[in-house]
Amino acid sequence: MREAIGQVLLSADRIAARVHELGEQISSDLKAIADDAEIVIVPILTGSIVFVADLIRQIPLKVRIDVVTVSSYPRAAKESVGAQIVGTLPADLAGKHVLIVDDILDSGGTIKLIREAICDRGAASVRFCVLLRKTIPSALETPCEYVGFDIPDEFVVGYGLDYDNYYRNLPDVAMLREDEA
């Protein structure tokens, strides 16, 4: 796997330190507005799996976890074709404080789609947390409550992010080598 990987943008250690900070911030914010059993964390599959696994262990509150699947990249694609919900949204979100977790904010299509859908379900509050945000206007202009890192407009893999469903298990966030993609 390593031969395909180019420049490392974020090492596993840097990511871990930032995830710890995000967990503390989110816990303190949620504690201030929500009572026990009112919080639902909604990971967006598949890219958020590694991030959310680390993040939820930094949130020592009673939370429900309920996933949603969003597809925007068909197989070996590096350009989004527009976000679509696959399957169903979590049930029973009315009156809940919902934290949605995604890997990366790019066009903003995913956040827009999911925020609307979850607000429509009558959630008491909806917040988004992404590990990465590309420094492009579409991403910077999309409201997002918690952002781990701002990164250049490059296609990245690792720490849950894939290319054609590979490289999710890389512990760092890195660029692919030019000849790989």
Ligand code: 5GP
């Ligand atoms: P948006 O809907 O904001 O355009 O994009 C969000 C989704 O696109 C992310 O959840 C992720 O699945 C995918 N995506 C956007 N940029 C990248 C990237 O650089 N690398 C990978 N692997 N996926 C990306």
Ligand code: MG
């Ligand atoms: Mg995604």
